[in-house]
Amino acid sequence: MGFGIIVFLAVIIGVLGSPGVTSRPEAAASADVSAHPNSVPETPEIFGQEKVLVLEEVEEDVMMTGELNPNQYPAQRAAKVVQHYLNTCYGSPYRVIGLNRVHSGNAQDVTDSGRKFQLEISVQDFISNKTEKCSAEVFFPSGGQQRSPQVHASCEELPKINTQAQEEALYQKYKTNQSRLSAELPDSFGHIDPDMEPLWHLGTVASSFIMLNESTENTLYNMAQVANITQLATENEQLKFDYHILLHEMVSQEIIHWKLLFTWSPPAGVKVLQMEQLPHSHHHEPLNTR
Amino acid sequence: MTPKCWMLRLFVLISSGLETSGGSGGGLQSTRSYDYTKYHPMDEIYRWMEDVERGNPELVSSAVYGHTVEGRNITLLKLGLDNSEGREKKLMWVDCGIHAREWIAPAFCQWFVKEIVHTYKTNEKLEQMLQNLDVYVTPVINVDGYTFTWANDSTRLWRKSRSLPLQGSNCYGVDLNRNFNANWGTVGVSFDSCANTYCGKSPGSEPEARAVMDFIGRRVNQTLCFLTIHSAGQLILLPYGHPEISAPNYNELVSVGEAAAAEMKKVHGMTYTVGTSPQILYPNSGSSRDWARLMGVPFSYTFELRDTGEFSHLLPEEQIQPACEEAYAGALSIITHVHDKTFSSAAVAAVTGVASASGVAVAILSTVVSALVTAGVSACD
Numbered sequence: 001m002g003f004g005i006i007v008f009l010a011v012i013i014g015v016l017g018s019p020g021v022t023s024r025p026e027a028a029a030s031a032d033v034s035a036h037p038n039s040v041p042e043t044p045e046i047f048g049q050e051k052v053l054v055l056e057e058v059e060e061d062v063m064m065t066g067e068l069n070p071n072q073y074p075a076q077r078a079a080k081v082v083q084h085y086l087n088t089c090y091g092s093p094y095r096v097i098g099l100n101r102v103h104s105g106n107a108q109d110v111t112d113s114g115r116k117f118q119l120e121i122s123v124q125d126f127i128s129n130k131t132e133k134c135s136a137e138v139f140f141p142s143g144g145q146q147r148s149p150q151v152h153a154s155c156e157e158l159p160k161i162n163t164q165a166q167e168e169a170l171y172q173k174y175k176t177n178q179s180r181l182s183a184e185l186p187d188s189f190g191h192i193d194p195d196m197e198p199l200w201h202l203g204t205v206a207s208s209f210i211m212l213n214e215s216t217e218n219t220l221y222n223m224a225q226v227a228n229i230t231q232l233a234t235e236n237e238q239l240k241f242d243y244h245i246l247l248h249e250m251v252s253q254e255i256i257h258w259k260l261l262f263t264w265s266p267p268a269g270v271k272v273l274q275m276e277q278l279p280h281s282h283h284h285e286p287l288n289t290r
Numbered sequence: 291m292t293p294k295c296w297m298l299r300l301f302v303l304i305s306s307g308l309e310t311s312g313g314s315g316g317g318l319q320s321t322r323s324y325d326y327t328k329y330h331p332m333d334e335i336y337r338w339m340e341d342v343e344r345g346n347p348e349l350v351s352s353a354v355y356g357h358t359v360e361g362r363n364i365t366l367l368k369l370g371l372d373n374s375e376g377r378e379k380k381l382m383w384v385d386c387g388i389h390a391r392e393w394i395a396p397a398f399c400q401w402f403v404k405e406i407v408h409t410y411k412t413n414e415k416l417e418q419m420l421q422n423l424d425v426y427v428t429p430v431i432n433v434d435g436y437t438f439t440w441a442n443d444s445t446r447l448w449r450k451s452r453s454l455p456l457q458g459s460n461c462y463g464v465d466l467n468r469n470f471n472a473n474w475g476t477v478g479v480s481f482d483s484c485a486n487t488y489c490g491k492s493p494g495s496e497p498e499a500r501a502v503m504d505f506i507g508r509r510v511n512q513t514l515c516f517l518t519i520h521s522a523g524q525l526i527l528l529p530y531g532h533p534e535i536s537a538p539n540y541n542e543l544v545s546v547g548e549a550a551a552a553e554m555k556k557v558h559g560m561t562y563t564v565g566t567s568p569q570i571l572y573p574n575s576g577s578s579r580d581w582a583r584l585m586g587v588p589f590s591y592t593f594e595l596r597d598t599g600e601f602s603h604l605l606p607e608e609q610i611q612p613a614c615e616e617a618y619a620g621a622l623s624i625i626t627h628v629h630d631k632t633f634s635s636a637a638v639a640a641v642t643g644v645a646s647a648s649g650v651a652v653a654i655l656s657t658v659v660s661a662l663v664t665a666g667v668s669a670c671d
Contacts, residue, residue: 058541059536060565060569062569072565072569072570073569080599098600099598101561126600186601187443187604188440188446188604189328189606189607190601190604190606190607190608190609191606192606222599222602224447224602225446225447248602248603251572252485252486252487253465253486254486255447
């Protein structure tokens, strides 16, 4: 019985046709009505009115301004910038935020200044797996000098889960350490030693400062790997690290090497002291210091 | 679409219920001991292909259809069964590893072959499809690049082939997925040989891309479906990569893609977004997917597998199984649609049980069918 209904519906849909079909209109008004009934009045070609029976396969354009399609790249790239921003604000060795979904977006040109995006997104804490909704605004400045996007965001619950005890334990563990720590997080097989996970997360958070700074409407950044970690002497109660980081930029598909000097402690969070793009041996890129 | 969804539901129900372990004996031994949840270097993949072929001669044959810049074999496995009527068979293409660092892609191609080898004897629908279609799977197209990513820690994120540097440069490699003869060199490429989207000196200049074009080029009329597997991003991309060019069957490509994404989501809850590359990723040209569609292959898709940025190309081995399970569901959804569209009345005919593996299978099959029909089960949502 169920199958019969399905067949019936299929027939109905077939008869009614798809919404894209345009039917031929009535013959043009200038046809000679007084002509002999057996003759066929010549239908003059009227451009724009004469339509051929065609199944229109209309591809969706990419919306760049006004209401955005949340699945298309403009909203997705802007939302990724919000992810980087949230990590710079709230990230820690026990809290790393990822973009989960874009629900809706809107974009406007700001004359002679740039483009502004408003977004409704969901983000996910990679460690606790909790998701929450955020409203955000991203402004991409235009113009010659490479200026970083400006972000405002408010989320339902951030900051929330108490990671204080874990952060304190980590801090104590590394407070008196100073050495080159084992690198490659993750390794070629995607593995990270559970002991090293907090330092991997710390790398993601610190990278977010670079990724936020470097982002434009034409980029999509993720941290690919922590290539090397050197811990320096603790300074002013802050753990101090020198990280060699690989970023993946999706649009160009390039892997970009950065050197990052930063400090961290549970009360102060991550503070970046120095960021430096490194030349890759295969390429001829000049050293670009910030 | 609805009757096909219904058939797909039935198919999944049967395949999950009837899958047996223990296989048909010795030939499957080595493929059953191969660890599909680990990444394998190229020499292991070559050996595995030999083992699969040797262990399943009625289903699997192999062919070397080209050579890489460094002289390595580009090898495919052909999966298909004889059909008793000697009908001309149609063709389905799956390739993996055009981009060297996307390790989950070759892992998927191996998983895909394994699934078919291990389930076709107890899966009526799959068996029937293999009688009508030959499925050509290339586990690694960019063998040089893939091998290079295994060399040491610093080479893991290589993307391109290993073609020699141009005069005056010290940069190797061409982005093979920008080298195909499809609007070559128009968008989303670089002409700088050091860049990761360098499209090569001319369309099809690279032997790896050339090999695919030559092979499919001779068989376009029989080719129904072309799937090219990549990572990452969790996307199903349809042609074309050029923002101003649309495929004539765009609407159908979207609906079949969305049905695949829906099947993928059912497996582990992961979202795969469907659209053209310029819509959901970035404009590009010279891709294998675009070339296939341009040549007339009606269904051509790029699968971008897990994840969405946490690990990107360095997907942990623990995720190989779930990633492959969902990708398999998606690929099968497309293959089934394409098969059923081409061999349309066969879908219902299969219910009456043609060349079934066991009487039990037939009995279960017809019981389930009649139960579903009388219960008025609604189509997929």
